[in-house]
Amino acid sequence: MYYLWYLLLGLVAGWIANLIVKGGGSGLLVNLIVGIVGSILGGWLFSLIGLAPVGTLGSLATAIVGAIILLWIVSMINRRKIRAN
Secondary structure, eight states: OHHHHHHHHHHHHHHHHHHTSSSSSSHHHHHHHHHHHHHHHHHHHHHHHTTTHHHHHHHHHHHHHHHHHHHHHHHHHHHHHHOOO
């Protein structure tokens, strides 16, 4: 049952991160993938700093921060590819 909760949390985090970075959603599957990968990235980055998210809101905030960083990295890579062509 917790897996379903984590998927929902990742979906919401990906959707919010896409709204912040791009200004619009990217679709259900893309938001889910961005949210899940972002939560892993955010958890890893927060652990490097020494922060530990507590509760649902802490996990959501960590996932959103990680998803925003992930989208920023992807946009930087895409800009380099466009300039190279």
